[in-house]
Amino acid sequence: MNSEQTAVATHSVKDKIFQRVPYAVGALIGLYFLLGAIGLGVGTLSAPAPGLWPSIVAVVLIGCCVVGMLIGGDGEDIEDFAGRLLRPAIGVATLSLFILMFSRFGLVLSGLVVLVIWFRFLARETWFMSVVLAVGATVVTYLLFVQLLAARFPDDVIAQLWGGR
Amino acid sequence: MDSLTNLIDGFGVILTPANLLYVLLGVMIGTVIGVLPGLGPTATIALLLPFTYGMEPTSAIIMLAGVYYGSMYGGTITSVLLRIPGEAASAVTAIDGYEMTKAGRAGPALAISAVGSFIGGTIAIIGLILIAPSLAGFAVRFGPPEYVTLTVLGIVMVTYLGTKSTLKSVIAAAIGLLLAVVGTDPIAGTTRFTLGLPGLFSGIDLVAVAMGLFGVSEILYVMERSGQSHGKIGEVGRLTFSREDWKASRGPITRGSLLGFPIGVLPGGGGVLSSIASYGVEKRRSKHPEEFGKGAIEGVAGPETANNASSISAFIPLLTLGLPSNAVLALILGALMAQNITPGPQLITAHPELFWGVIASMLVGNLILLLLNWPMVGFFVQLLRVRIGIIGGIAMLITLVGVYTLNNSTFDMWVMLIMGVLGYFMRKFGFEPAPLVLAFVLGAILEESFRQSMLLSDGSLAIFATRPISAVLSVFVLVFIASSIWGAVRKDKKPSIIDQAKELAGED
Numbered sequence: 001m002n003s004e005q006t007a008v009a010t011h012s013v014k015d016k017i018f019q020r021v022p023y024a025v026g027a028l029i030g031l032y033f034l035l036g037a038i039g040l041g042v043g044t045l046s047a048p049a050p051g052l053w054p055s056i057v058a059v060v061l062i063g064c065c066v067v068g069m070l071i072g073g074d075g076e077d078i079e080d081f082a083g084r085l086l087r088p089a090i091g092v093a094t095l096s097l098f099i100l101m102f103s104r105f106g107l108v109l110s111g112l113v114v115l116v117i118w119f120r121f122l123a124r125e126t127w128f129m130s131v132v133l134a135v136g137a138t139v140v141t142y143l144l145f146v147q148l149l150a151a152r153f154p155d156d157v158i159a160q161l162w163g164g165r
Numbered sequence: 166m167d168s169l170t171n172l173i174d175g176f177g178v179i180l181t182p183a184n185l186l187y188v189l190l191g192v193m194i195g196t197v198i199g200v201l202p203g204l205g206p207t208a209t210i211a212l213l214l215p216f217t218y219g220m221e222p223t224s225a226i227i228m229l230a231g232v233y234y235g236s237m238y239g240g241t242i243t244s245v246l247l248r249i250p251g252e253a254a255s256a257v258t259a260i261d262g263y264e265m266t267k268a269g270r271a272g273p274a275l276a277i278s279a280v281g282s283f284i285g286g287t288i289a290i291i292g293l294i295l296i297a298p299s300l301a302g303f304a305v306r307f308g309p310p311e312y313v314t315l316t317v318l319g320i321v322m323v324t325y326l327g328t329k330s331t332l333k334s335v336i337a338a339a340i341g342l343l344l345a346v347v348g349t350d351p352i353a354g355t356t357r358f359t360l361g362l363p364g365l366f367s368g369i370d371l372v373a374v375a376m377g378l379f380g381v382s383e384i385l386y387v388m389e390r391s392g393q394s395h396g397k398i399g400e401v402g403r404l405t406f407s408r409e410d411w412k413a414s415r416g417p418i419t420r421g422s423l424l425g426f427p428i429g430v431l432p433g434g435g436g437v438l439s440s441i442a443s444y445g446v447e448k449r450r451s452k453h454p455e456e457f458g459k460g461a462i463e464g465v466a467g468p469e470t471a472n473n474a475s476s477i478s479a480f481i482p483l484l485t486l487g488l489p490s491n492a493v494l495a496l497i498l499g500a501l502m503a504q505n506i507t508p509g510p511q512l513i514t515a516h517p518e519l520f521w522g523v524i525a526s527m528l529v530g531n532l533i534l535l536l537l538n539w540p541m542v543g544f545f546v547q548l549l550r551v552r553i554g555i556i557g558g559i560a561m562l563i564t565l566v567g568v569y570t571l572n573n574s575t576f577d578m579w580v581m582l583i584m585g586v587l588g589y590f591m592r593k594f595g596f597e598p599a600p601l602v603l604a605f606v607l608g609a610i611l612e613e614s615f616r617q618s619m620l621l622s623d624g625s626l627a628i629f630a631t632r633p634i635s636a637v638l639s640v641f642v643l644v645f646i647a648s649s650i651w652g653a654v655r656k657d658k659k660p661s662i663i664d665q666a667k668e669l670a671g672e673d
Contacts, residue, residue, distance in 0.1 A: 022594040026336050033343045036358055046624025050350040050357055053612045054343060061339035068332055081389075081593050088385040091561075092586060095381075098565055099578045107566065115558050122388055123554020137559045141566055149216065151570045 023068035030061035106156025111138035175521030191231020199239020208380035227526035254436025261464030272402035285470035289477035314638035323433035345608025364576035377584025414466035421470030429475025440468035
């Protein structure tokens with residue numbers, strides 16, 4: 001869809017391995033479920049045990065992944081993204097930080113900190129805009145969930161200063 | 166006549182101030198989301214799910230339905246004015262719509278899409294009223310073997326009709342089925358694949374999965390390129406079309422409605438496929454096919470009508486069989502389940518106020534959209550000035566907080582984040598997340614029906630071939646599988662319609 005999404009060339013050995021990574025991961029997931037399902041007991045078709053169904057699906061998954069590894073792809077719909085992982089990685093780290101902070105400090109402080117980071121460093125807004133937007137978005141989210149929907153969030157260290165929860 | 170009195174009762178349900186407000190809210194949110202690139206209808210509905218838990222079931226569904234077909238309208242605006250499809254189904258509209266804008270004909274393009282969408286939507290609602298009750302009546306007789314073959318057919322078709330590699334879609338679907346197994350076994354009661362985590366004993370939450378795969382991954386994906394601004398927004402001009410425009414569009418609108426309706430019913434069909442099919446048909450029928458791609462109004466009217474018709478008819482499998490046909494409907498199924506309503510053949514008789522209320526709301530919602538489009542296009546265009554990084558940050562906060570409210574636990578937040586990362590890499594490697602989510606939703610129904618069938622037949626797989634309905638469905642399943650394999654062996658990438666799609670949509 002976007003012109004800058006460049007397709008991975010198919011020629012080098014490195015690319016051939018790269019294209020097969022998802023199939024290998026899929027096969028490993030299948031193997032994990034297959035072994036787990038056998039551990040649960042497969043039973044028979046006339047007396048199915050809890051492991052029967054997952055083992056059938058796992059075999060299909062492994063089979064498809066093996067086919068994928070054998071034929072590979074033409075790399076047409078794979079994006080070359082190794083050099084662009086930094087920003088999504090920062091995004092994931094920021095979100096993890098929010099989850100960790102949220103359970104300790106509640107919504108307001110965590111929301112402010114994480115949104116300022118997000119707007120300033122990921123969205124590249126100015127410091128002023130980042131702070132203004134973070135305050136605005138956090139207040140709206142607080143009002144929406146805590147006041148309007150009466151959601152039960154972890155105790156909020158900031159809102160408590162004003163007698164909120 | 167029965168349908169008519171029921172429909173009037175449906176209007177009784179919908180024409181209360183509160184429910185009218187929910188329709189309005191749904192279509193407004195849907196349109197705004199359709200306009201904003203980066204957040205699709207699936208992510209939005211996932212985002213809104215927690216808000217629906219406190220609502221009446223009917224209100225919840227009419228709002229979510231409004232978001233869905235409202236987003237189809239909204240996506241058109243950005244496609245026409247900027248060549249940026251706000252959602253996938255409008256990608257085809259961008260081709261001729263944007264050319265019309267360049268020629269100073271944005272007004273007619275938007276106006277004919279609005280009228281076409283309204284007509285397509287209305288015709289599809291009439292089709293729904295005519296077909297759904299008898300289909301449900303027929304489906305009441307379905308037993309476990311029929312449900313097995315039907316869900317398998319659904320999953321097979323989703324992988325077959327997808328826009329990317331069939332093999333990859335099958336892999337995604339298989340992973341979805343395996344994730345559905347996590348939790349407590351429905352029949353024996355033992356826990357499976359829970360890694361000892363109490364948060365997984367009741368299974369992985371559908372909303373966390375969907376929000377992660379569609380919402381979080383989409384935002385991570387667009388964050389790579391944030392900071393880029395949109396191109397210049399074209400002049401809208403007067404939102405009217407001439408008599409000649411109407412004469413040229415009449416046929417495409419009629420055919421778009423008739424084409425979009427059946428495609429929407431198909432699992433995995435939905436908006437994208439119907440708009441592509443309509444574009445293909447109009448180009449082939451046209452006396453001047455060379456004008457397509459250079460601003461032919463037929464190339465806007467047909468696809469826009471078709472994708473709206475299909476977004477309405479996509480409700481038929483869910484409301485009559487309890488089986489969602491795409492990821493959006495899977496989430497609406499989730500919303501119903503959260504209200505302790507299990508959709509299925511009994512839905513129409515057990516909850517007539519819900520069924521007919523939703524239908525009435527669709528008629529009202531389509532009318533609101535038609536009226537809304539005229540005065541508000543200018544406002545929607547202004548929304549495009551909001552930078553994607555800002556939308557991303559706010560959406561992330563609401564998503565995380567919203568998923569917490571599902572079970573008041575941070576566990577679901579982590580599940581969503583992991584699913585977001587998975588979805589991000591799936592996109593990067595050319596996997597579609599939709600088959601995974603759909604298979605995840607159907608997984609429980611499929612496993613339970615399969616095990617019940619095996620108990621019924623004393624372990625004989627012949628049960629799927631000896632009962633007439635499941636035999637017919639099994640034949641379809643085999644035909645689709647055989648045709649996929651045949652296509653792969655012959656090195657055809659995809660059936661012809663998909664090739665056409667790639668040619669049309671990816672002509673960049």
